[in-house]
Amino acid sequence: MTEANVSKSQISPVHSVRGAQTNGWARVQQVLRRLLLSEYFVLYLSIIYFLMLWPFIPRIASPQNLGNIFSNMWPLLAVAIGQTFVLIVAGIDLSQSSIMALVSVIGAAIMTTQLDPVLFEKSPLWGVLYTATGSPLAGTLLALPVALLAMMGVGALIGLWNGTAVARLKTPPFMVTLVGMMFFSAAAIYLTKSENIIHLPDAYIALGQGQISFVPYSFFIVGALAIAAQWLLSRTVLGRWFYAVGTNMRTAIVSGVPVTRVIITAYVLSGFFAAVGSIFYSARLAAGRPTLGSSLLLDVVGATVIGGTSLMGGKGKILWTVFGVLFFVLLDNSLNLLNLSFFWVQIVKGSVILLAAGLDVARTRLTARS
Amino acid sequence: MNDSILTFENIDKSFFGVPVLKDISFQLPRGQVLGLVGENGAGKSTLMNLVGGVVPLDSGRMLLDGNPYTPRGPSDASAAGVAFIHQELNLFTNLSIAENIFINGFPRFHWLPMLNRTAMRTQTRQFLDAVDLPVSPDTLVEKLSPGERQLAEIAKALSFNARLIIFDEPTTSLTARETERLFALIERLRSDGASIVYISHILTDVMRLADEIVVLRDGEVVGHGRKEEFSVGRMISLMVGRDIQQLYPPRTAQATDRPALEVRGVSQPGIVDKIDFTLYKGETLGVFGLMGSGRTELARILFGMDGCEEGEIAIDGVVQSKLSPRHCIDTGLAFVTENRREEGLLMDISISNNIGLVALPHYASSTFTPLHEQRLNGQIDEVVGSLKIKVSDVRRQAVKTLSGGNQQKAVIGKWLLRNPQVLIVDEPTRGVDVGAKYEIYTILAQLAAEGTGVLFISSELDELMGVCDRILVMGNGEVQAIFSRSEFDKERILRAAFREQVTS
Numbered sequence: 001m002t003e004a005n006v007s008k009s010q011i012s013p014v015h016s017v018r019g020a021q022t023n024g025w026a027r028v029q030q031v032l033r034r035l036l037l038s039e040y041f042v043l044y045l046s047i048i049y050f051l052m053l054w055p056f057i058p059r060i061a062s063p064q065n066l067g068n069i070f071s072n073m074w075p076l077l078a079v080a081i082g083q084t085f086v087l088i089v090a091g092i093d094l095s096q097s098s099i100m101a102l103v104s105v106i107g108a109a110i111m112t113t114q115l116d117p118v119l120f121e122k123s124p125l126w127g128v129l130y131t132a133t134g135s136p137l138a139g140t141l142l143a144l145p146v147a148l149l150a151m152m153g154v155g156a157l158i159g160l161w162n163g164t165a166v167a168r169l170k171t172p173p174f175m176v177t178l179v180g181m182m183f184f185s186a187a188a189i190y191l192t193k194s195e196n197i198i199h200l201p202d203a204y205i206a207l208g209q210g211q212i213s214f215v216p217y218s219f220f221i222v223g224a225l226a227i228a229a230q231w232l233l234s235r236t237v238l239g240r241w242f243y244a245v246g247t248n249m250r251t252a253i254v255s256g257v258p259v260t261r262v263i264i265t266a267y268v269l270s271g272f273f274a275a276v277g278s279i280f281y282s283a284r285l286a287a288g289r290p291t292l293g294s295s296l297l298l299d300v301v302g303a304t305v306i307g308g309t310s311l312m313g314g315k316g317k318i319l320w321t322v323f324g325v326l327f328f329v330l331l332d333n334s335l336n337l338l339n340l341s342f343f344w345v346q347i348v349k350g351s352v353i354l355l356a357a358g359l360d361v362a363r364t365r366l367t368a369r370s
Numbered sequence: 371m372n373d374s375i376l377t378f379e380n381i382d383k384s385f386f387g388v389p390v391l392k393d394i395s396f397q398l399p400r401g402q403v404l405g406l407v408g409e410n411g412a413g414k415s416t417l418m419n420l421v422g423g424v425v426p427l428d429s430g431r432m433l434l435d436g437n438p439y440t441p442r443g444p445s446d447a448s449a450a451g452v453a454f455i456h457q458e459l460n461l462f463t464n465l466s467i468a469e470n471i472f473i474n475g476f477p478r479f480h481w482l483p484m485l486n487r488t489a490m491r492t493q494t495r496q497f498l499d500a501v502d503l504p505v506s507p508d509t510l511v512e513k514l515s516p517g518e519r520q521l522a523e524i525a526k527a528l529s530f531n532a533r534l535i536i537f538d539e540p541t542t543s544l545t546a547r548e549t550e551r552l553f554a555l556i557e558r559l560r561s562d563g564a565s566i567v568y569i570s571h572i573l574t575d576v577m578r579l580a581d582e583i584v585v586l587r588d589g590e591v592v593g594h595g596r597k598e599e600f601s602v603g604r605m606i607s608l609m610v611g612r613d614i615q616q617l618y619p620p621r622t623a624q625a626t627d628r629p630a631l632e633v634r635g636v637s638q639p640g641i642v643d644k645i646d647f648t649l650y651k652g653e654t655l656g657v658f659g660l661m662g663s664g665r666t667e668l669a670r671i672l673f674g675m676d677g678c679e680e681g682e683i684a685i686d687g688v689v690q691s692k693l694s695p696r697h698c699i700d701t702g703l704a705f706v707t708e709n710r711r712e713e714g715l716l717m718d719i720s721i722s723n724n725i726g727l728v729a730l731p732h733y734a735s736s737t738f739t740p741l742h743e744q745r746l747n748g749q750i751d752e753v754v755g756s757l758k759i760k761v762s763d764v765r766r767q768a769v770k771t772l773s774g775g776n777q778q779k780a781v782i783g784k785w786l787l788r789n790p791q792v793l794i795v796d797e798p799t800r801g802v803d804v805g806a807k808y809e810i811y812t813i814l815a816q817l818a819a820e821g822t823g824v825l826f827i828s829s830e831l832d833e834l835m836g837v838c839d840r841i842l843v844m845g846n847g848e849v850q851a852i853f854s855r856s857e858f859d860k861e862r863i864l865r866a867a868f869r870e871q872v873t874s
Contacts (some may be wrong), residue, residue, distance in 0.1 A: 235740045237730045244727055247716040253675065254713050255727045255784065256699040314718060 014029035036363050042307055042323035045356065046330050057337050067214050067324075069333050075208075075220035075280035076299060077325045081222075081229050082159075082273025083304045084321045085266040088233070090246040090313025091166060093270040095180030096300060098270055099158050100278035100293030101188040103151045107279065108288020110147040113138045134199065137256025144203055152275045158184060159271025163264030181297075184247035188290040197288035218280045225276065229269075230318040242266060246313030303328040306356045319359045327356070372414035374438070375400040375534055375565040376421065379432035383416060383589075390416045392589045398534070403556065405580030405597070407573060409609050409803035413589040414569050418536050421567075422454035423447035434534075445474065450723050452707030453527030453535045461511045461526075462579070468494040468507035471526045481800075497525035501555055503677040513769055517548025524555065535559065536567040536586045541575065542801055545661040546829075553579060555649060572830075573602045587611055599631060610805050617804075618836035619811050625653035625839050629687065631726055631792045633672065636681030641667045642847045645681070649792065649823040654814065656838035657827040664847035665827050669794050672825075674698045699728060702791030706781050706798055708827075714781040717770040720791055724769045724780055725750045729787035753783045757813060775806025782813060793817060795826040811837050831863060843867050 035044055053060055079096055086093040111124065113134040120130050130133050137143040158180065165176040168316045210217050233239040241262045244252040252259050272291075282288055307324025310317030331352055374397035389570035391413045398404050400625050408414050419425045420434065423441030423646040427738040432439045434450055441447040448455065461470050469476075470488045504520040511519060520540055527535050537556070541549045554637040556579060560566060570576050576583065583600050585593035593600070593608040631649040642664045649655045659665040670676045672683060673680060674693030683690045685701045695705075707713040715724055726746050731737070733746040747765075752763055755866075757779045761767055769780055778798060785793065795814065799807045815837065828834050834841050835858050841851045843866040851866040853859075 042492040232738070235743075236738055236739060237734045238737045240723065240727070240730055240741075241461075241737075243719065243723075244716055247719055248712070250713045251716055252727075253695055254705060254707055255675075257727070258696060314716075 037366055042327055046327045052331060053334050059337055060334060069329055071216040072329045073325055074222040075277045077224045079274050079277035079300050080321045080325050081226055081318055082301050084316050084318060087304060087309045087315040088246045089263050089266045090244045094177040095162060095273040096185060097293035097297040098181045098185035099271050099274040101156050101290055103155050103275045103278045104282040104292040105188045105192050105288045105290050106154055107147040107151040108149055108200055110135050110137055110196050110200050111143045114199040122330045123193045126189055143203060150181055151279055152272055155271040155275025156268050159268040161266030166262040167263035173306045192290045193291055204283055205286045208280050219236055226318050236309045243314055299328050302353055326331035344357050373400050374398055377433040379431050382428045384428060390589050394591055396584055396591055397596055398565060399582055400565050401563050402562055402581040403568055403579050405576035405583040406567055406569045407576055407605055408586035408803055412586040414586055421452060448530050451531055452532040453532035455537050455540060461523060462511040466508045466510055467522050470511060471529045497528045500524045500528055516543040538569045573605050580638055585609055606804055609643050619815050623652050623815055626651045632684040634677050634682040638678040645849055647842055651821045651823050652818050654818050654824040654826055654836035654838045656841035658831055658834055658841055658867060659844035663844040665844050666796055669796050669827055704785035704790035704793045706795040708796035710777055710781050715769050718768050720766055721769050721780055722750050722764045725753055725784045728784045740765045749787050753786050757783050775802045779800055790822055792823045794825040831860060
């Protein structure tokens with residue numbers, strides 16, 4: 001998906017510049033304008049950023065690093081797809097990171113084949129789900145599918161709770177999901193007494209680390225889910241309803257849109273996709289980690305919003321989110337390569353996000369004017 | 371020429387290369403009321419925005435008291451004594467009246483950076499007295515009714531000694547009584563020497579208030595003279611550029627005796643009380659009432675948006691077991707709400723998606739399966755064509771780019787994909803120009819002729835008398851009377867509507 005867009009975008013601007021040597025500066029302005037207003041703006045931005053850094057950090061273009069960037073995108077994208085749905089219905093889901101943590105721990109607890117009694121004796125699940133030889137299902141063929149289903153199911157259930165609180169109890173999404181973030185991440189830590197659960201089956205770890213030549217498994221799964229999500233948004237009744245509810249809830253109610261159900265569905269999808277992200281992240285770590293995702297929340301919301309999905313609701317596309325995620329992963333990767341200390345990474349990241357936000361404001365103004 | 375306060379000389383203005391005002395020249399008489407009329411998009415608001423300093427002009431010039439007048443912003447205009455009372459009022463609802471009045475320059479304690487609240491209050495009280503608004507200066511604007519807000523805004527104009535006050539559609543959200551109060555105030559301002567520009571679609575009001583009248587069409591002055599030279603009919607033909615024989619289309623629909631909507635004893639404490647009526651297929655039943663009479667609230671109950679404690683509603687003979695908008699839509703009810711921006715349309719979304727919204731579930735086998743877009747789009751195009759919605763790109767153009775009349779047609783359009791049994795319309799012609807009004811009446815008459823029962827809610831009695839078979843009068847949440855066409859009489863209907871106020 002991404003490759004196709006890269007080649008297209010590299011050709012088209014060059015093309016239009018060449019086609020118009022008649023009136024130099026005005027023409028350049030027009031091209032810049034079109035670039036800024038284009039749906040692929042964030043993709044262009046990523047490419048420009050990449051090309052600008054290349055002379056300074058040649059390593060960024062090494063096959064190994066490109067592979068890294070490519071494989072880092074998909075787990076983050078999974079989570080961001082969920083966030084996109086919620087933002088489109090004018091909500092926000094801050095609990096995604098805690099869903100990832102809780103789900104990571106639950107899945108690992110079902111699959112693990114060995115637990116250290118010294119570390120886990122004090123856990124509330126010791127003797128129930130946890131034993132020295134792992135869970136009751138450990139080592140059986142059922143362990144992996146049951147764990148995966150449980151992870152996705154718990155994610156969706158938490159989403160159901162969030163959505164119900166928002167749509168039926170009319171609690172502000174910010175409050176519901178902020179409280180959810182505290183509650184579920186605390187639950188994840190409580191269940192494991194803050195220990196990582198290791199000794200997971202190889203088949204599961206392969207899900208996160210395995211590749212077909214250089215393409216990670218996550219690409220195929222998340223890619224397929226992304227296409228399905230975009231299809232849902234643009235081709236089905238439910239998709240239209242998402243946008244209608246996010247644009248103007250009162251109009252949606254008068255027009256017979258089942259607003260409560262639509263909002264709940266968005267949060268369920270958000271929880272589900274957070275769980276999918278967690279499956280890949282945990283597999284890559286080869287561990288169930290109770291603090292998984294705690295630093296990811298900014299990346300998820302940031303990538304989605306920079307992609308062009310509006311915090312005000314009613315506007316957003318999965319493709320935009322793909323570009324936003326690419327930009328964030330690239331940014332992270334480049335800052336790592338620069339070997340900066342943690343606080344410098346955060347400062348630079350913050351500045352770049354601010355810059356991107358500024359460009360977005362400029363875009364909105366331009367659209368309003370034309 | 372010293373009897374004019376403001377002179378326009380050869381004013382031109384275009385937006386994005388589209389001329390909006392073409393070579394406008396006329397004079398505003400001093401100390402008098404000038405009525406400014408024209409269809410939506412004729413350039414009235416743009417012309418007044420030039421005066422109010424909201425937008426700059428392209429060429430030509432304005433003279434205020436004989437001196438060149440070039441306001442660079444609204445604050446320049448206020449400094450020159452020009453006040454602009456907008457359609458959407460410009461008050462901060464979260465602040466008090468006094469704070470709103472002094473927002474551009476709070477009185478201070480000498481040189482200290484502190485507000486002199488006492489001075490603010492006493493001065494505000496004077497201005498409020500002048501506009502006859504007996505509330506405390508500390509009242510928050512959000513607590514005021516639309517009419518009172520209007521008065522507060524006029525008080526603000528008085529605070530900077532406005533000599534020229536522009537009213538842009540001031541009565542759209544006022545009750546009859548508030549309108550009367552406003553008119554009395556305008557008379558008073560005039561006798562105190564203020565010059566006034568009054569913009570309105572309600573031509574009888576213009577006839578009543580104005581000393582002089584200017585008619586704009588397509589950015590040009592097509593008529594200007596003393597009020598005596600005009601009649602409502604002449605204004606309309608000047609505005610639309612052709613003769614309109616009638617304001618209302620011929621009534622072709624024949625009411626049947628088969629009930630479309632039966633309402634039996636619907637009550638909701640404090641809102642409506644024992645409402646009983648029947649709307650027949652092919653009938654247009656008007657609902658008249660003053661603001662607060664319960665007319666809009668009744669419509670919202672019928673459509674399942676608000677609950678009712680008692681009563682029975684039957685659509686096409688079927689008693690409704692539960693009331694929710696979706697359920698009502700499925701049984702053939704449609705509702706064009708009174709405020710199209712807040713409840714009728716998704717302003718940022720395309721015309722096509724707006725019109726398709728209600729009928730969506732009928733163009734897919736389930737919520738999660740693909741839409742039959744071709745079929746849906748075909749239907750949408752048919753509706754857009756039959757309603758004559760003026761649009762260049764149905765699929766991509768946002769509905770907010772349409773004019774008021776075309777937006778209203780789009781709201782009606784989104785219900786037509788489902789052939790409703792009962793269509794409830796609430797103030798369908800508010801803020802819509804004469805030409806579009808006629809088209810909307812025609813559309814509704816057409817639907818009635820096809821057998822739809824139309825419940826037409828309006829606060830304009832003339833229009834109800836023009837298009838309805840019967841008129842139901844509401845007051846104090848109750849049905850006061852129902853008049854059939856042969857009994858239509860403006861005074862009797864108004865009396866019925868005012869009954870509660872008259873007796874108490």
